[in-house]
Amino acid sequence: MGVTCVSQMPVAEGKSVQQTVELLTRKLEMLGAEKQGTFCVDCETYHTAASTLGSQGQAGKLMYVMHNSEYPLSCFALFENGPCLIADTNFDVLMVKLKGFFQSAKASKIETRGTRYQYCDFLVKVGTVTMGPSARGISVEVEYGPCVVASDCWNLLLEFLQSFLGSHTPGAPAVFGNRHDAVYGPADTMAQYMELFNKIRKQQQVPVAGIR
Amino acid sequence: MADVLSVGVNLEAFAQAISAIQALRSSVSRVFDCLKDGMRNKETLEGREKAFIAHFQDNLHSVNRDLNELERLSNLVGKPSENHPLHNSGLLSLDPVQDKTPLYSQLLQAYKWSNKLQYHAGLASGLLNQQSLKRSANQMGVSAKRRPKAQPTTLVLPPQYVDDVISRIDRMFPEMSIHLSRPNGTSAMLLVTLGKVLKVIVVMRSLFIDRTIVKGYNESVYAEDGKLDIWSKSNYQVFQKVTDHATTALLHYQLPQMPDVVVRSFMVSGLRSRVAHGDLSSLPVSAGSSEGGPQWARASAWDTGQRRADAFF
Numbered sequence: 001m002g003v004t005c006v007s008q009m010p011v012a013e014g015k016s017v018q019q020t021v022e023l024l025t026r027k028l029e030m031l032g033a034e035k036q037g038t039f040c041v042d043c044e045t046y047h048t049a050a051s052t053l054g055s056q057g058q059a060g061k062l063m064y065v066m067h068n069s070e071y072p073l074s075c076f077a078l079f080e081n082g083p084c085l086i087a088d089t090n091f092d093v094l095m096v097k098l099k100g101f102f103q104s105a106k107a108s109k110i111e112t113r114g115t116r117y118q119y120c121d122f123l124v125k126v127g128t129v130t131m132g133p134s135a136r137g138i139s140v141e142v143e144y145g146p147c148v149v150a151s152d153c154w155n156l157l158l159e160f161l162q163s164f165l166g167s168h169t170p171g172a173p174a175v176f177g178n179r180h181d182a183v184y185g186p187a188d189t190m191a192q193y194m195e196l197f198n199k200i201r202k203q204q205q206v207p208v209a210g211i212r
Numbered sequence: 213m214a215d216v217l218s219v220g221v222n223l224e225a226f227a228q229a230i231s232a233i234q235a236l237r238s239s240v241s242r243v244f245d246c247l248k249d250g251m252r253n254k255e256t257l258e259g260r261e262k263a264f265i266a267h268f269q270d271n272l273h274s275v276n277r278d279l280n281e282l283e284r285l286s287n288l289v290g291k292p293s294e295n296h297p298l299h300n301s302g303l304l305s306l307d308p309v310q311d312k313t314p315l316y317s318q319l320l321q322a323y324k325w326s327n328k329l330q331y332h333a334g335l336a337s338g339l340l341n342q343q344s345l346k347r348s349a350n351q352m353g354v355s356a357k358r359r360p361k362a363q364p365t366t367l368v369l370p371p372q373y374v375d376d377v378i379s380r381i382d383r384m385f386p387e388m389s390i391h392l393s394r395p396n397g398t399s400a401m402l403l404v405t406l407g408k409v410l411k412v413i414v415v416m417r418s419l420f421i422d423r424t425i426v427k428g429y430n431e432s433v434y435a436e437d438g439k440l441d442i443w444s445k446s447n448y449q450v451f452q453k454v455t456d457h458a459t460t461a462l463l464h465y466q467l468p469q470m471p472d473v474v475v476r477s478f479m480v481s482g483l484r485s486r487v488a489h490g491d492l493s494s495l496p497v498s499a500g501s502s503e504g505g506p507q508w509a510r511a512s513a514w515d516t517g518q519r520r521a522d523a524f525f
Contacts, residue, residue, distance in 0.1 A: 001430065002428075002430065120449050121448045121449050121450055145428070145447070145448050146428040146446075146448040146450045146451055147409075147428075147429075148408055148428075148429045148430050149408050149409075152408075152409070181408070183408060183429075183430075
């Protein structure tokens with residue numbers, strides 16, 4: 001995998017989420033990108049159980065368990081600003097057994113689904129972020145395959161993003177700055193999705209009209 | 213044209229003579245028609261014969277008349293001029309259309325050009341044979357000392373020598389690591405890793421570079437059997453393009469007398485400069501433009517890198 005940038009696209013004024021997504025995908029198709037199926041990234045939140053908290057005197061930490069259709073056999077477990085664990089999909093079963101330590105937050109499941117596009121060496125995924133029944137926003141993921149060092153190709157990614165996001169082009173993701181010369185990995189992408197989901201959770205709920 | 217023809221031929225008479233010939237021919241054919249048809253049916257045999265003879269006679273008279281007319285006209289036409297040995301057909305060569313086309317001067321010009329071309333080609337080949345490739349001139353001083361004096365056939369070099377050359381290149385650059393292996397007989401295969409940018413598979417035959425493939429840093433360079441995969445190309449368009457460039461460079465700078473120089477130049481200029489000068493961000497852009505990409509695909513920066521690399525040589 002290459003370097004990936006995940007960002008949020010604000011919903012266009014006077015348009016629904018669905019319409020904005022269509023606007024984006026049409027732009028991509030005009031650019032010459034090829035449609036390559038769909039993708040899905042989901043995230044579930046776990047609390048640290050109260051019983052373990054008290055004894056150690058720590059603040060409660062949130063753990064996010066995520067799946068990415070790009071890595072169908074893997075499961076990602078992340079702490080905010082913390083380590084990221086990449087495990088087999090069986091990890092979900094393990095989480096059930098760890099009920100005593102981690103408890104699933106109610107109705108916390110958030111996911112993004114959409115279409116995957118290939119343009120030259122770029123992979124673009126435009127998805128609708130949904131939480132429960134409501135559409136909350138739009139995620140745009142752009143991956144540049146051939147490169148593994150984020151700082152080497154950020155400018156290129158930026159230029160590409162500008163070509164179809166226009167004024168909504170995001171700044172460099174935080175994970176890029178963390179490690180200057182390190183090889184970019186799937187965990188970095190998941191951390192970006194986690195941040196995006198957290199940001200969207202805090203946002204006001206948009207009208208349900210946009211759901212598909 | 214008119215004065216040329218008037219020398220020997222009266223055109224008017226000529227046209228009349230032609231029509232006279234036609235008349236003669238038709239009257240002759242009437243004679244034969246009459247003979248073919250034979251005698252017409254009449255009451256008496258004498259009547260039949262008389263009518264036939266009269267008809268036949270008429271026809272013969274008309275033939276005679278036409279013949280006399282033709283003879284008269286042929287005198288009018290006049291004798292063809294004696295100037296042309298081919299008689300009138302000789303006049304064909306006087307067709308003025310040919311005089312207007314500058315065929316002769318063009319032919320002359322073309323001949324001059326081809327002569328000149330041959331001359332210059334001869335000069336150029338002489339010069340090229342003297343100093344086979346210019347790029348080696350700078351490095352000649354260094355490499356000449358190290359190179360063994362006698363290299364009868366550069367194809368049969370001891371593997372140790374190849375190892376030596378490669379390891380020397382390996383030590384020259386910290387950001388470039390070369391891994392040498394010989395999976396198939398004595399031919400060396402190199403896996404060159406450049407920083408965190410790309411990997412290059414170089415297939416050698418003795419010290420000649422046979423084939424080169426450039427792949428991304430995160431791509432697998434090994435086949436399923438664990439050997440270096442020297443056949444499949446990169447999944448990324450950028451590196452397919454880079455492979456093309458590398459192969460072009462390889463074919464362009466072949467120097468049979470000094471293979472080690474070729475290898476070193478290839479590594480130094482062809483590969484290392486990609487990282488040192490033409491940093492990666494400049495590469496993918498050109499791949500985009502080769503795709504006829506939209507506005508963000510600006511003028512190919514890779515080509516500039518290539519030119520810079522060429523300046524090395």
